Amino acid sequence: MDDAGLLRLSCLELRALLDKGEITSFELTNACLRRIEEVDKKVNAYITVDRDGALMGSKKADEMIRKGESRPFTGIPIGLKDVLCTKGLRTTCASKILKDFIPPYDATVVERLRAEGAVILGKLNMDEFAMGSSTENSAFFPTKNPWNLDCIPGGSSGGSAASVASLTSCASLGSDTGGSIRQPASHCGIVGMKPAYGRVSRFGLVAFASSLDQIGPMTKTVKDCALMLNSIAGSDIRDSTSHPSPCPDFLDYTDRDIKGMTIGVPLEYMSEGLHNDVKEAVEGAISKLEDAGAVIKEITLPHTEYAVSAYYIIAPSEASSNLMRYDGVKYGFRAGDYDDLMDMYIKTRSMGFGQEVKRRIMLGTFSLASGYYDAYYKKASQVRGIIAEDFQKAFNECDIILAPVAPTPAFRLGEKTDDPLEMYLSDIFTIPVNLAGLPAISVPCALSSSGLPIGIQFIGPQMGDHLCIQFASFYERLRGNFGECPIS
């Protein structure tokens, strides 16, 4: 089998080969590293490739497998969005301000995967501090969509999505504050899940907007997603917002029927502004699911149109506060030439942050400033409550919500970089989920007329991650084979 043939297999299939001794993790990891060398110069998914660390990890994993201590991710090579702290391995957030930062500890999710013997290939590109929808805001370079190198991979977890799609990692982790896992997953033709808020520990995830951020799996299949969620989910004493409710075995939900269960389709998500190819994809999925015995019900989320406005007050407000820590004192970049402490802060931050990050810090500082707080931050927080209530009411009538992920297929590089507001509006269908703290999963659905992937999302009720997986997995089987990413 050639590298691409091997790497096209799911983590679950690779698990079987590893455990049967048909391949070793060392061989598999080398195949990934060769593939990175071959393909990543075109895609640019990786900021850092940890060749030595990965090979060392693979040998350790082979030892575990040999001793019969194999666990779901033992020996599987994965990539991590460069927003997750990795002990001893540079973590940049795609920002100049952290370009040489070497974390002294692992994020909880990294620790858990490492403990299983997962092989960490390296760190994946993203929009600086996860702020963006195209990965063009990386301080280093943009990542390309493996399906069409003139197009964006989506963002902010664009590197994580592009690497799974171009087979330079077997699975990856991303983070989602307003759609940053689901939208790139949709644009790159892979599965991406934003778990319920609190389901996965955020310890070691560099904070953007703490009440919205969630880490989640980005994989080839829904089963792999369930497997990875099993490994990373669960409460953590180091994240006081992680939820104590017990986690079911998510893999257990991947082979279930959905006959007689109700799928809600929100009226507001299917209206104007939706690209025709996306609309057709979603409608196609709806009729397939209906034929398979699901009950389709039109529902309403009446305050959807306010979500982007509320989000672009709340997320920048939290960001402006979180990013105050980058002051050039304890870690990260410090400007070289300054008069006094204040001058050091200002020069460090002005030189270290990129344009979009500065814009959001400014917007957030404005929203929280005295005189504007009530009209902006407080108002947005009230609207957040109203949007969460819309979902609660909707879930009285249905088990799951089916919706488009992004209003259009992937756009071209440079198309929206001059107009921040236009870029913000590309997250219109993903943002409400973060405001309400709900779980949602994007699963590949169809190809556009120009051959770009289109995903659909299943949005679950509070802590209903298992339902997202159940429906997504059922739909994946129903859909059958999805086109093959053309990159070689």
Added chain:
Amino acid sequence: MKITKEEVSHIASLSRLSFEPEELDVISLQLNDILIYIEKLNGLDTSGVEPVTHAHDLVNAFRDDEVKEWLSNDEAMDNAPQSDNGQFKVPRII
């Protein structure tokens, strides 16, 4: 204009950021566009609605206050741009 250039300068100073004059022009216009869009919220009556600042129902997470092993001083100082004698070094303040 929703926000004047003077206000933008004031917000910049609160944010510990500085902008070149031409950057200030661009960011003022962009912030204006965004704030005009955000104004949409005023069309919604929120009187009597409780603000929601958190996505789930948990109120507090308590744990015992126990001393545990964490980073050594050296590890904590490893990324410091400037340090001296195990301490962070900053420009003179007083």
